[in-house]
Amino acid sequence: MQLALYRYSLPFRQPLMFKRERLANREGLLVSINGQWGEIAPLPGFSTETLAEAEAESLACLAALSRGEIVSPTLPSVQFGFDCVQRSWPLNLPEPLPPYPLLQGAPAALIQSLSTTDWQASLPSRLKLKVARHAMEEELALIEQLAARLPTTKLILDANGGWTREDAQRFCERLPLKQIDYLEEPCAAFADTIAVAEATGVAIALDETLSRREEWYCHPQLKALVIKPTLIGSLSDCEALVQRARAGNLRVVVSSSFESDLGLVQLARLASEWAPDEPPGLDTGHWLAGRVTNLAGEVMTENVHCLSKMENLA
Template identity: 30%
Template sequence: MAGQLQRSLTARIETWPVAGSFVIARGAKTHVDVVLVEIAEGGHVGRGEATAIYYHGETAQSVRDQAEAIAGRIAAGIDRAGLLAAMPRGAARNAVDCALWDLEAKRSGTPAWVLAGLDAPAPLQSAFTISLGDPARMEADARAAAPAYPLLKLKLAGEGDIDRVAAVRRGAPAARLIVDANESWTDRDVAAEAARLLPFGVELIEQPVRAGADHLLDRVVSPIPLCADESCQDRGDLPRCAGRYAAINIKLDKAGGLTEALALATEARALGLELMVGCMLSTSLGIAPAILAAQGARWVDIDGPLLLAADREERVRFEQGVAWPPPSSLWG
């Protein structure tokens, strides 16, 4: 691009330990491998972080390789709009896209929210995740978390879910509750399962059925709003979700960056869908741009750094579960 200093891209894998273990219906994790992308130009370095979408077959290695493969286009000056066309959705594009946002903010000295045409980001109440376990364990975890986190998100697995939710409610009688079925209700009566959760004050059910089996919800009238997670990656999935789900969960790693996430939020709202903004396990570098995407969302679940044993020096600050952008960052 004429008049522009040449850019260079590097990508590497970092391993961050989980605090204890993170358990969902698909298995447990004791660490997370994230991919850090850095784009350097004229003394400035933009950084973006991504976590592989494992249920799409991504790995940290494949994400790193995909990010490195776009280095030539980055050096040639491709912009964020061009990146949407040049790379498929997913974690690699997220890391590169967020690095471009960060680089532009640093080069111009202008916060990313101004560049995006947004209002100054407000602090957000985030959910805190209660990992899948037996009822006694989940009750104990909820009791320990509730004083600091007024909104809890429960991981479910199908069999025994009512006992799990009842146990969490005993442990956290005043907390707001949302649940993530992680596709485990595919062969169940979703409306009946949801009705059984009503007495416990559950306000949202994520991904009750398997992605690709969304037609099973065509005649379902759920007393609790249903939210598409695995079933909604980017704007191309909205026609399949509208009319079946009340909300979608936007994650930057799924959507392929902040650029697509902001566009997805706009189009989803136009279709009457409520918004949830979530995350994969990640450090604060991965969460900072998600805070921009989450402005105005009804539910926010960006507790990724809280589930790690350590975080970056420049971090998102959490107070009573409320997330504040890094103070020295141009994201906030």
């Protein structure tokens, strides 16, 4: 058994903010077992573990595997990477649907870019916008512009739990609800999110609630589960959420956590398997100014830092 762990660092095209943390590079790990790969990339501000903690657990797991032991990682990003690297991927999956575009940045700059963006060639059916990051009036003005310029496009809004119940309600009362597909996690507490949905009629989706493994229940205003495997962890836990979504007639959206091109390809395959009719939330790759794989999909090991190489000694 050939075992290896590598570390990568890819620059963002421009620094991005993650929960008030400014990042210029995306850093993560690539684990290899007998030529199959997995990605381990905790997202600062969202993952509970640090990259250093993920690296330590990954090295310990590989050492245990080299001794012929069975490993059970405990950190979500490590669980995801090791599950992918040891997975028997289904054959003949349908071609993944193209992801919907993600808009991120200051509202004024985005409004200015709207005038130069040629959407007319192919209007997106859905568009995702991060909210609860700038002044409410500016974000509402941007949404008004988007709704006017893209009348057939449904808007997905993602607040990352950034509002109080009162602020979320004030925001939602001024939304063009007919054009809003759903609002992800307006508040940090599920009870507050439900209260906002009931008060305003906005459709909602859950994201952080799932990765934090908090209690939730189906509600008429709950439309979708946004599943981020890097943050949730084991693929079996993700699959349990997919089954629960199907039982509750909820949409499933497989979403990224700014993984490298390797991770995005694997997430697209999971989206094809779990939600073949739902465009995934995987439009993050263009924020990265580098790749870890070549055009054939092979990891360019010469461009990443080798942390460990070992063989099964058992």
